[in-house]
Amino acid sequence: MSAIVVIAAVLAIAGGIGVIAARVPVHSVLALILTLVALAVLFIAAGAEYMGLLQVIVYAGAVMVMFVFVISLLTARREPVERPQSLLPGQERAGYVVGLVLLAGLLTAMLRHVYPEPAALPAGYGTVRAFGTALFHEHVFVLQLAALLLMVAAVGVVLLMARRS
């Protein structure tokens, strides 16, 4: 059981490296799908079974498919590639340095604490019933805002794509 979690963590990080290192956008999408599925395994290992399920169905299943559709529609004729040299000199090197500095800062800040032992979980933690109870009883306003946000996003996409002809 724990070997699967360690393998999933390594795969998630490998997918993350693949997203930024791939030259072709389709390879980046495949690496991101690998990361999302590995993250779903980590979610399930952390007790969040329904969230792992949602991650695979919604995030990796719908959002990434949207990415693949857009990439295949846009690059049907040729692969979009960036300029070989950035207009800002030394951008890549500065970006990597900033990334390393940020990683050092984050790890120092997060690992300085001594975390307590995981609490005893209530029965049914992470199941659909517990998630539904939390969403519809305490956080029903959050649900309404999420519905409003999705409707605004859908209307926005339709407005953006409408041709003025």
Added chain:
Amino acid sequence: MSGLGIEGYVIVSAVLFVLGVTGVLVRRSPLVMLMAIELMWGAAALLVLTFGRLFGYMDAHVFAFMIIVVGAAEAAIGLALIVQMFRTKEAADVDDVRALRG
């Protein structure tokens, strides 16, 4: 926590987040930058669920659900904008995009 422990989950989340930040800073293709932003969302959701498991709160799951919802909405709008960018000019590099004209 099975396998990795709290520190392991925190390290994985931090590394994924920093990979997303580095992707936004280093790459100039708008599609790859959007995917790097999605990486950051995933890392944040992992961190939230880790601490929810640590303290036994289901509120963390609602928060992670909102992360997925907002990430999906933002990906939809971002992809629509990218399609518009490619429609008006063949812009594969964000350095070439000067103005968004409809």
